[in-house]
């Protein structure tokens with residue numbers, strides 16, 4: 001199994017280019033199921049989750065071609081197998097994003113029910129509730145959700161809670177439904193807006209994406225289109241935190257600063273200097289690093305996907321930071337591992353109390369999920385001596401060439417088997 005070996009203590013300096021957003025690319029790839037014509041998607045990140053999604057779509061009968069410029073062309077003219085098997089769904093929960101498009105275009109889908117995962121129970125009841133309201137019948141069969149629908153009908157759906165992939169599934173389903181669908185209490189994440197832009201280019205009629213009320217007028221057919229995936233705001237934030245803890249001067253390029261307001265505010269509060277333009281952000285030290293208190297919540301509040309990285313930051317900052325996780329019930333798996341590096345962290349329920357220590361010491365640590373892995377890499381970059389991060393396949397799911405990008409910034413990091 002591959003690991004990362006990091007010799008801590010080198011400040012990051014220089015420029016790093018941000019890749020396309022994983023959590024925008026995954027639903028956009030599924031949107032390819034909504035038309036028989038070619039969907040050309042640019043700026044697709046080279047990630048394991050993307051490869052998994054392409055192989056899932058390929059198994060269904062999608063024809064796929066990938067060019068060297070991170071472009072993917074999809075054509076769903078011959079979908080013969082509208083199914084997401086357990087083997088795929090268990091490795092990548094985002095596989096459930098095929099549910100809405102399959103139900104809308106083919107009137108049937110067979111998708112494995114995802115189990116719990118490393119960060120929480122993560123049910124899909126809201127996805128199903130919405131599809132049922134649109135006229136689909138859903139039955140359970142040996143761990144599979146079987147969806148059957150004549151033409152879906154537009155309805156008013158009020159989500160019980162804010163769910164990102166739930167909103168995406170229903171928005172995709174509604175594009176081909178008969179009449180108007182209104183999704184109330186919709187997620188407002190920038191990835192929803194990016195998906196809506198792609199669907200609109202395909203001929204969908206969507207208003208309000210990015211707000212908590214999305215209105216979709218169904219159309220009979222969607223057509224082919226070109227779309228470029230937005231920059232990854234979580235990758236951007238992760239590089240900024242890595243720069244902050246190593247006291248480096250870094251400029252991230254190809255980013256979208258307006259999607260990171262809550263993260264940039266917390267970084268400024270932590271005592272670093274942030275400047276930004278249309279598509280770049282620069283970070284520089286500005287006195288001592290200070291602990292910050294934060295609370296995760298749906299966009300535009302502080303993202304749960306940046307929580308673990310900030311726990312690593314607080315571990316080496318001055319003072320005590322209180323970190324409250326409100327999205328997932330089990331997202332503090334990185335804490336035990338950070339403690340092995342010498343971090344002083346107590347967890348009480350959904351709150352981590354992080355007391356900054358003068359230094360961390362390298363050790364072998366185990367990655368448990370994607371963002372937990374990122375926080376361990378960040379800690380390794382400042383720890384004294386060598387940190388080995390084991391099970392980095394989690395990292396490869398969501399960060400493109402992370403050790404190459406960090407090396408170019410001056411980190412002493414290498415992949416070992």
Ligand code: EPU
Pocket residue numbers: 023026093094120121122123124125126127161162163164165166303304305327328329370371398
């Ligand atoms: N929830 C339900 N019922 C549902 C759907 C969600 O109870 O039907 C609960 C979840 O259990 C969770 C909360 O609602 O407690 C929010 O979950 P959400 O559905 O928004 O999460 P998701 O759509 O499964 C996406 C991202 C995650 C990110 C979350 C929150 C993708 C592919 N995944 O997941 O990304 O953490 O939104 O912002 O977009 C990651 O990239 O590392 C990652 C985990």
